[in-house]
Amino acid sequence: MTPPDATSKETSTSETRDQEATEMSTGGIPSEQPQAPEISEPRATERPGHAVRLKGLNAYYGQLHSIKDVTIEFPAHQATALIGPSGSGKSTVVRCINRMHEEIPGARATGSVMLDDHDVYAPDVDVTSVRRLIGMVFQKPNPFPTMSIFDNVAAGLRLTGTRSDDLRDTVHRSLRSVGLWDEVKDRLNEPGIGLSGGQQQRLCIARTIAIEPEVILMDEPASALDPLSTLKIEELVDELKERYTIVIVTHNMQQAARVADTTAFMLDGELIEHGPTSEIFTNPKDDRTERYVTGKFG
Ligand SMILES: Nc1ncnc2c1ncn2[C@@H]1O[C@H](COP(=O)(O)OP(=O)(O)OP(=O)(O)O)[C@@H](O)[C@H]1O
Numbered sequence: 001m002t003p004p005d006a007t008s009k010e011t012s013t014s015e016t017r018d019q020e021a022t023e024m025s026t027g028g029i030p031s032e033q034p035q036a037p038e039i040s041e042p043r044a045t046e047r048p049g050h051a052v053r054l055k056g057l058n059a060y061y062g063q064l065h066s067i068k069d070v071t072i073e074f075p076a077h078q079a080t081a082l083i084g085p086s087g088s089g090k091s092t093v094v095r096c097i098n099r100m101h102e103e104i105p106g107a108r109a110t111g112s113v114m115l116d117d118h119d120v121y122a123p124d125v126d127v128t129s130v131r132r133l134i135g136m137v138f139q140k141p142n143p144f145p146t147m148s149i150f151d152n153v154a155a156g157l158r159l160t161g162t163r164s165d166d167l168r169d170t171v172h173r174s175l176r177s178v179g180l181w182d183e184v185k186d187r188l189n190e191p192g193i194g195l196s197g198g199q200q201q202r203l204c205i206a207r208t209i210a211i212e213p214e215v216i217l218m219d220e221p222a223s224a225l226d227p228l229s230t231l232k233i234e235e236l237v238d239e240l241k242e243r244y245t246i247v248i249v250t251h252n253m254q255q256a257a258r259v260a261d262t263t264a265f266m267l268d269g270e271l272i273e274h275g276p277t278s279e280i281f282t283n284p285k286d287d288r289t290e291r292y293v294t295g296k297f298g
């Protein structure tokens with residue numbers, strides 16, 4: 001799997017950008033179509049990992065300075081939880097990682113977002129290929145309303161021109177990966193929106209992993225779900241991190257404690273503290289983190 005189209009020239013551009021905190025571009029120049037994933041390959045659990053690094057990230061909505069100089073690394077094959085009170089900037093940070101932030105009118109960002117050595121905001125990087133490599137799962141399950149269960153998972157693959165046999169194999173495998181296969185195997189042609197909320201969320205995760213991203217961003221993926229579905233999503237995160245780099249936004253401290261290797265605490269657009277999850281919850285360095293994790297504010 002290749003990172004976003006990037007060359008050593010882009011790397012040096014990004015270094016300059018780091019120094020100057022140059023404003024990020026808001027429109028990628030279309031480059032080559034993304035390659036179809038090598039779906040006939042056996043799924044290796046030891047896929048090479050891909051880290052995401054934010055350096056001096058600032059994000060704005062018009063005049064509102066919502067993310068303030070955030071520098072953080074999301075290590076490969078780990079789940080990192082983003083926690084913090086409502087409005088602290090968690091969703092904005094994840095939307096900056098896959099360049100969804102720039103889709104909001106008046107929104108812009110500065111600083112750098114690197115996927116390994118590749119600058120996600122380099123001028124000749126195609127935004128579509130960034131979003132293929134950095135998938136996103138939202139709070140509210142959002143299956144394509146007019147599509148069947150099968151087609152929901154196949155949608156992204158079809159865009160890459162995958163052959164129909166491979167397509168079927170990948171759809172089935174993705175549904176198995178999210179533990180949905182037994183529940184849907186006899187109704188693949190029925191509408192995706194006919195599933196329960198928890199099933200729909202797993203369908204959306206299957207859709208995301210079908211195109212083999214490198215990174216999965218999850219913005220409160222279980223907050224609209226019942227406890228059993230939540231548990232399934234958490235188990236899934238635990239499995240998926242063997243193959244993907246995961247960033248998960250959550251308001252649920254127990255969830256962060258259960259699924260995340262490291263946890264980052266945000267407050268008012270700033271990253272206050274990032275460390276091993278057990279440390280953040282039991283022995284945080286910053287007073288504000290301590291007050292948040294002990295429920296004293298937020
Ligand atoms: N589309 C938008 N237009 C203008 N301001 C926005 C927009 N989205 C978010 N903001 C503002 O940016 C700041 C960060 O919001 P963000 O949604 O990232 O917070 P959050 O930590 O995800 O909150 P929550 O836990 O409630 O989801 C807030 O002040 C919010 O009001």
Ligand SMILES: [Mg+2]
Nearest residue numbers: 090091092219
């Ligand atoms: Mg949010």
